[in-house]
Amino acid sequence: MNxxxxxLTINGTQTKAEVEARLLLSDFLRHDLGxxxxxxxxxxxxxxxxxxxxxxxxxxxxxxxxxQADGHAIQTVEALGTPENLHPIQxxxxxxxxxxxxxxxxxxxxxxxxxxxxxxxPTEEEIRAAISGNLxxxxxxxxxVDAVKIAATNYTxxxx
Amino acid sequence: xxxxxxxxxxxxTLKEALDIMTRHGYDAKLLAGGQSLIPVMNFRLAQPxxxxxxxxxxxxxxxxxxERGGLRIGPMVRHSQLEHSQTVAEFAxxxxxxxxxxxHPQIRNRGTIGxxxxxxxxxxxxxxxxxxxxxxxxxxxxxxxxxxxxEDFYQALFTTALEPEEIIVEIAIPPMPRHAGYAFxxxxxxxxxxxxxxxxxxxxxxxxxxxxxxxxxxxxxxxIPMVADQAAALMIGQLPxxxxxxxxxxxxxxxxxxxxxxxxxxxxxxxxxxxxxxxRAIQQAAARAREAxxx
Numbered sequence: 001m002n003x004x005x006x007x008l009t010i011n012g013t014q015t016k017a018e019v020e021a022r023l024l025l026s027d028f029l030r031h032d033l034g035x036x037x038x039x040x041x042x043x044x045x046x047x048x049x050x051x052x053x054x055x056x057x058x059x060x061x062x063x064x065x066x067x068q069a070d071g072h073a074i075q076t077v078e079a080l081g082t083p084e085n086l087h088p089i090q091x092x093x094x095x096x097x098x099x100x101x102x103x104x105x106x107x108x109x110x111x112x113x114x115x116x117x118x119x120x121x122p123t124e125e126e127i128r129a130a131i132s133g134n135l136x137x138x139x140x141x142x143x144x145v146d147a148v149k150i151a152a153t154n155y156t157x158x159x160x
Numbered sequence: 161x162x163x164x165x166x167x168x169x170x171x172x173t174l175k176e177a178l179d180i181m182t183r184h185g186y187d188a189k190l191l192a193g194g195q196s197l198i199p200v201m202n203f204r205l206a207q208p209x210x211x212x213x214x215x216x217x218x219x220x221x222x223x224x225x226x227e228r229g230g231l232r233i234g235p236m237v238r239h240s241q242l243e244h245s246q247t248v249a250e251f252a253x254x255x256x257x258x259x260x261x262x263x264h265p266q267i268r269n270r271g272t273i274g275x276x277x278x279x280x281x282x283x284x285x286x287x288x289x290x291x292x293x294x295x296x297x298x299x300x301x302x303x304x305x306x307x308x309x310x311e312d313f314y315q316a317l318f319t320t321a322l323e324p325e326e327i328i329v330e331i332a333i334p335p336m337p338r339h340a341g342y343a344f345x346x347x348x349x350x351x352x353x354x355x356x357x358x359x360x361x362x363x364x365x366x367x368x369x370x371x372x373x374x375x376x377x378x379x380x381x382x383x384i385p386m387v388a389d390q391a392a393a394l395m396i397g398q399l400p401x402x403x404x405x406x407x408x409x410x411x412x413x414x415x416x417x418x419x420x421x422x423x424x425x426x427x428x429x430x431x432x433x434x435x436x437x438x439x440r441a442i443q444q445a446a447a448r449a450r451e452a453x454x455x
Contacts (some may be wrong), residue, residue, distance in 0.1 A: 004168065021168030021211065024202075043161040044199035048266060057240070057269040063198045064270070067168055068215060111266065132352045133264025 006070040010035070011079040019066040026050040028066035029076060037077035037106050041135070048134035051107035052076050058111045077106035080113070089113060089151045098147030100138040108134050112148060120155050122148070163201040170213040174220060174300070177327060180212050182302040185324030188212050192236060192275030195267050220274070220329065225251055229335035235274020235328045243268060252333055254293060254342040254360065258285050261344070264352045274328045277313075280320050283354040283380040287314060289344065290331065291385040292360040292377040298330040305329070314384035337373065340364040341448030343441040346379060347433055349424060356425045357381055357433035361441035363400065365449045371395040376408070376442065381417035381434050388412035388438070400446040409438035 003018040010033065019028060024043075029035045029052070041049035043062045050061040053075035081087035086094065089112055099105045108131060115122070115130045122130070127148045128141070136144060169188075171177040181188060189208035191197060192215075200206040214220060214236055221236035223245075231252050233242070242248050243259035262268055262276075262285050276286045277297065290297075290310040297308050299322060313321045322328065336342070346358030358379035364372045374392040377385050391412035398404055412434065419430035 002167070020165070022163040022165050022201075024162070024198075027162075043202050045195060045267060048264070051266055054269075058266045059270045060195075060266050062202070063194055063267075065168070065194075065198075065211075067170075068194075068213060115265075129260070129351075130265060132350075133266045 004067045004070070006067055008069045008071065009073040011075055017066070021065060021067050023066045024062055025052075025064040025066045025069055025074075026061040028069075029061060029074075032066075035076050035078055039103055039106055041103070041107075046135070047104070047107070048111065049104050049107040051110045051134065053079075053110055053114065056114060058114060075110070077109055080109060087113075088154045089116065089147075092147040092151035092154065093144070096143050096147035096150055097139065098144045104134060104136045108136070108144060112151070116148070116152060116155055120152060122152060124149075161202050163198070164204055164207040166208055167210045168213065169210060170216050172216045172218075174217055174327070174329065177212060177214060177217055178300060178302045178325075181325045181327060184210050184212075185326075188324075190214055190275075190278070190327060192278075193238065193271035194275070195263070195271040196275065196279045196281065214327075223248075226335075231255075231331075231333040233273055233331040233333070235277070235331065236272050237274075239263075239268035239271045239273065239276075240265070242273065251336065252293070253336070254289055254344060254362070255333070257342070258289050258344045258360075261285050261346055261348075261355070261358075273331060277310075277331065278320060278322055278328055280314055280318050280384070281354075282317065282383055282385075285344070285346070285355075285358065285379065288358065288360050288377050288379040288385040290333070291387060292362055292375055293333050294375075295331055295333045297328050298332065299323075299326045300329040301326045307332075311385075311387060317383040337362075337364050339449060339452045340373070341445040341450070341452060343444035343448065345437050345440050345444070347437065355380055357419070357430055357437055359434065359437040359441040361438070361445040363395070363442060363445040363449045365400070365446070365453055365455070367453065369399055369450060369453065369455045371398055371400050371446075374408075374442070376412055376438055378412070378417055378434055378438070381419040381430055383418070386417045388416040391416055391438075395442075400442070400449075402443075405442045405446065406439055408442060409435050412438050 039049040041047035188210040191213040220234040223233040249256040295310045346355035348355045362375040374395040376388040421427040
């Protein structure tokens with residue numbers, strides 16, 4: 001099978017790779033690059049676990065081919081904080097108990113980072129609309145919504 | 161859950177894309193946003209031999225307002241571009257109102273108008289909206305181009321007038337009629353899921369509040385967008401009273417749709433939803449039309 005040479009920026013680092021056309025972007029990130037923070041849930045665009053930022057916008061990485069990322073910039077959950085220095089959104093999830101098993105969490109985080117940047121003072125309704133494309137099967141959504149509210153407050157305080 | 165192998169071609173101009181489709185149209189599938197195509201490839205329900213990716217054809221991802229106040233939209237314009245455009249909100253308010261109903265934010269960041277229109281899913285919003293607005297599609301092949309009315313484009317389940325070598329290259333939405341009201345409403349089990357039933361309405365009133373034009377189109381109650389022209393004709397020349405609106409919606413739900421029952425909704429329940437949603441859509445469109453007239 002023919003391979004395609006691609007060049008892209010991943011979490012700020014220029015990366016080159018050769019990929020088969022049918023390789024999903026989600027599998028490229030996990031298997032070829034070892035960025036296993038991006039989770040694969042349903043593989044048909046329903047669950048949102050594989051959400052990444054594609055040129056800054058949240059998209060499903062299971063609904064793109066790796067070859068389509070040629071020339072683009074991708075951010076995965078690995079681009080956020082470290083265990084010692086959590087990103088404000090990660091800290092808020094920690095504080096509000098916004099995760100239990102954690103499987104869906106990377107997708108929620110990558111959906112919420114640009115959302116809070118564009119909308120630092122969201123209403124509860126806006127928060128629920130923003131996370132409508134991400135499924136969580138254990139803690140439920142209330143703590144996640146609480147986490148977003150905490151993160152929003154922290155964001156706003158930081159900016160002030 | 162991995163797609164079968166295929167040959168991948170990513171042209172950078174429309175001309176290149178059309179040449180590829182002339183040679184490979186029957187074996188090739190156009191990849192636009194991929195939000196419907198890639199799931200069916202992951203399931204291996206579709207195993208195209210060749211994928212022609214249009215994402216590098218930048219000439220197809222523009223849209224603009226015409227001098228008369230209509231819109232010309234390239235097929236690779238993404239849902240989120242239309243959703244957040246002031247121009248669309250002002251000049252195609254029905255499109256603006258419908259956008260948040262289309263799947264989820266992440267899908268709207270990637271999905272395209274041309275992809276949705278060509279895919280022709282009976283539960284999709286955009287085909288219904290384009291039929292309601294009497295939009296036209298410009299279909300191009302290496303041999304030339306033709307315009308097709310949205311209403312004629314949809315032929316059967318997932319089946320359109322698009323020939324294998326053709327590409328939708330432009331969507332033309334006519335200017336909103338003056339003093340017209342519009343509405344779109346749908347019912348889904350969860351927000352962002354495919355709707356069980358939806359309805360779009362356009363109502364134009366004369367200066368005394370009598371109905372001059374009425375259009376009612378339903379989603380997911382037939383193989384294609386279902387146009388209820390006979391029911392809508394009941395409104396012409398009349399004042400849009402609650403009784404008349406209910407009669408119109410009832411007539412449409414009984415005579416002009418062909419809902420297929422599924423695990424979530426029986427045929428009868430879908431007819432009931434069509435009646436209720438048709439009524440709500442006309443009511444809201446008529447209220448907006450009265451407002452536009454200052455009545």
